[in-house]
Amino acid sequence: MPQFIPQHLICPLTKKMFVDPVKTVYGTVYERKAIEEHLKQHQYDPTAGPGHELEMSDIKADQDMKKMIEFCRRGRSEWIQKEDDSREMWWVLWVLAALLALVCTLDVGYFLRAAAVILRAWFQPPIRDITAEQIRTGRVTPRDIDMCHMNNARYLRECDFARFSLYMRNGVFKALRALKASMVVGATTIRYRRALCIGEGFELRSRIVTWDDKAFFLEQRFVSTKDGLVCAVMYCKQSVVRSSPDKIMQHLCKRKVECPEFPEDLQHWVNFISASSQALRAESGLDEKNK
Structure with a gap:
């Protein structure tokens, strides 16, 4: 989920968070590039209106706003990092759970x-x-x-x-x-x-x-x-x-x-297997069913 951005940190012209904020003589704050583009066509403050004339020399960098933006971006960065760490941790837990289930259900070593x-x-x-x-x-x-x-x-x-x-x-x-x-x-x-x-x-x-x-x-x-x-x-x-x-x-x-040829001791064992198989088939009635 995206983090909330305070309204006072958003430029009224670009509708985006400030990068290089400047303040006019009327106290309004804009993104530098956005207000410069505006002043090329209109010689007034876009928020105050046409009656409030404004020139390039009337805008100055807003250091206080820059500090607030840096503080906000640092918080967003830490929040994103925590989200990434949390996501990675869940992946690790899922992998460990899968390995544990595998070890519990199969003879993995074999x-x-x-x-x-x-x-x-x-x-x-x-x-x-x-x-x-x-x-x-x-x-x-x-x-x-x-x-x-x-x-x-x-x-x-x-x-x-x-x-x-x-x-x-x-x-x-x-x-x-x-x-x-x-x-x-x-x-x-x-x-x-x-x-x-x-x-x-x-x-x-x-x-x-x-x-x-x-x-x-x-x-x-x-x-x-x-x-x-x-x-x-x-x-x-x-x-x-x-x-x-x-x-x-x-x-x-x-x-x-x-x-x-079958060695004698092996042949004895094979005969035992055969006799055991016949006895088990007779016990379970398989010989009768096959007749």
């Missing part, structure tokens, strides 16, 4: 780190062998621990990031985009052998072991850099949606690729 992992993998050398092992290094931080060792859930999160990096480097993500497919975790199992303590470094070794007609099967190992012990081993079933592992392999290798 998404930021996932983006950083993918970006870093983009600039790393590609892995030509689809079954080759990728090694990512890490260290247990205070945010990862409970009871001074790495929280069980943190192992699974670290495995997520390692798979993102692996799929970027071996081309699986690129093939998924080309085939308009996606992947989801269908099942995981993890065995903890020894705790990773706070400050301890580790290597996370990830590789695609084999695949079937619906999913890739990966092994991910946490190996301590302190003594080389395998502290945890995880198997992950990464199911392919709207495509198949065979099509992804053909896209990457430009030929049909035979899948490696």
Whole structure:
């Protein structure tokens, strides 16, 4: 909203606030340029009327009016500055509120780190062998621990990031985009052998072991850099949606690729998943509905 300007600070000719006020011998005040233009055509005071003659020599600078104008302009400037500061403060509050809502509703740290992992993998050398092992290094931080060792859930999160990096480097993500497919975790199992303590470094070794007609099967190992012990081993079933592992392999290798044999321990786990799935389908009556 514009600030109110007192009437006595407004020139009667220009209807605007004085910039260079002058006073006539009759005590009226005008803007210098405006009264000079008037006197070029009329030799009288425009407010007092034609009977009151006026010449250029009859006008003088009004120092008192100038001081009042400066005081008013200073107040207007401070008011405008306060308005700008208030507006900026509201913007800051809105941004902070939006960030707070974002942090409260989303796991922002997870998404930021996932983006950083993918970006870093983009600039790393590609892995030509689809079954080759990728090694990512890490260290247990205070945010990862409970009871001074790495929280069980943190192992699974670290495995997520390692798979993102692996799929970027071996081309699986690129093939998924080309085939308009996606992947989801269908099942995981993890065995903890020894705790990773706070400050301890580790290597996370990830590789695609084999695949079937619906999913890739990966092994991910946490190996301590302190003594080389395998502290945890995880198997992950990464199911392919709207495509198949065979099509992804053909896209990457430009030929049909035979899948490696299932290791015995992995096959036992796959059999368990299959049996569990059948039992759950029977329990929910899905088998009867499909008949």
